[in-house]
Amino acid sequence: MSEFKALTESVIKGDIKAAVVETQIALDAGSSVRDILDKGLIAAMDEVGERFSKGLIFVPQMLRSAKTMQECMKLLEPFFEEGDVTPKGKVLIGTVKGDLHDIGKNLVAMMMEGAGFTIADLGVDVSPERFVQKAQEIEPDIVAMSALLSTTMPAMPQTIEALRKAGIRDKVKVMIGGAPVTEKYAHEIKADSYASDAGSAVSKAKQLLGIS
Numbered sequence: 001m002s003e004f005k006a007l008t009e010s011v012i013k014g015d016i017k018a019a020v021v022e023t024q025i026a027l028d029a030g031s032s033v034r035d036i037l038d039k040g041l042i043a044a045m046d047e048v049g050e051r052f053s054k055g056l057i058f059v060p061q062m063l064r065s066a067k068t069m070q071e072c073m074k075l076l077e078p079f080f081e082e083g084d085v086t087p088k089g090k091v092l093i094g095t096v097k098g099d100l101h102d103i104g105k106n107l108v109a110m111m112m113e114g115a116g117f118t119i120a121d122l123g124v125d126v127s128p129e130r131f132v133q134k135a136q137e138i139e140p141d142i143v144a145m146s147a148l149l150s151t152t153m154p155a156m157p158q159t160i161e162a163l164r165k166a167g168i169r170d171k172v173k174v175m176i177g178g179a180p181v182t183e184k185y186a187h188e189i190k191a192d193s194y195a196s197d198a199g200s201a202v203s204k205a206k207q208l209l210g211i212s
């Protein structure tokens with residue numbers, strides 16, 4: 001937890017005011033946005049998940065921590081701009097059917113946008129049909145899916161299959177991610193790419209489209 005102990009504890013407690021103040025203090029002290037995210041906010045959510053698994057906290061507390069993290073992320077968002085605004089490509093992103101987790105997906109969307117990608121965000125609980133419909137409408141370069149539950153991961157291959165049936169699988173690159181998702185799983189379901197975090201999602205997306 002180190003230098004971000006106070007921030008991490010406020011997020012775990014779901015104390016929005018304190019967490020926002022701590023985020024600002026960290027920024028003012030010159031901490032990098034990456035460290036604030038990884039060592040502060042994401043570390044806190046990992047601890048929240050652990051406590052939930054152990055039955056020490058319940059859904060309402062998890063929700064409160066999520067809200068707290070989202071408020072802190074608002075302060076970090078302006079720093080995601082890379083400065084290079086050359087259009088990089090269009091990304092259609094969403095959290096798969098049955099899954100309501102969106103913090104990681106939002107972070108990926110924010111970082112990609114900051115790196116010059118155009119983002120169409122379908123939100124959470126997105127059915128394969130909805131992915132297909134929107135993909136037909138906007139013709140994205142990449143369809144990006146997020147899943148945080150092992151029970152919703154199968155919606156990823158279902159969406160890939162729906163894209164295939166609609167005749168557009170070959171026209172888009174499919175990228176997947178989320179805590180339970182792995183490179184191996186991406187390979188199994190024939191996704192084109194997997195990234196473990198938002199930063200590498202940006203570089204993998206660039207790789208997919210052949211841009212450096």
Ligand code: B12
Nearest residue numbers: 049066099100101102103104146149150177178179197198
């Ligand atoms: C916050 C939270 C919630 C909040 C979500 C609020 C919100 N707006 O998102 C609420 C309270 C709603 C919730 C509900 C539930 N949750 Co929950 N939740 C969490 C928690 C604590 C944090 C998730 C998070 O935001 N992490 C921070 C973000 C930044 O990390 P991330 O999502 O992993 O994203 C990063 C990478 O994975 C990657 N990434 C993510 N998406 C994508 C997409 C692409 C394309 C790419 C390339 C990369 C990528 O990049 C991100 C940034 O680096 C996790 C624990 C954990 N450690 O993950 C449990 C957890 C995911 N939840 C869990 C469970 C069980 C549930 C419930 C079923 C609980 C219940 N009994 O009702 C429900 C399910 C609701 C539903 N249908 O979706 C389990 C899942 C177990 C499993 N493997 O299946 C976990 C792991 C907790 C646990 N340890 O038991 N949850």
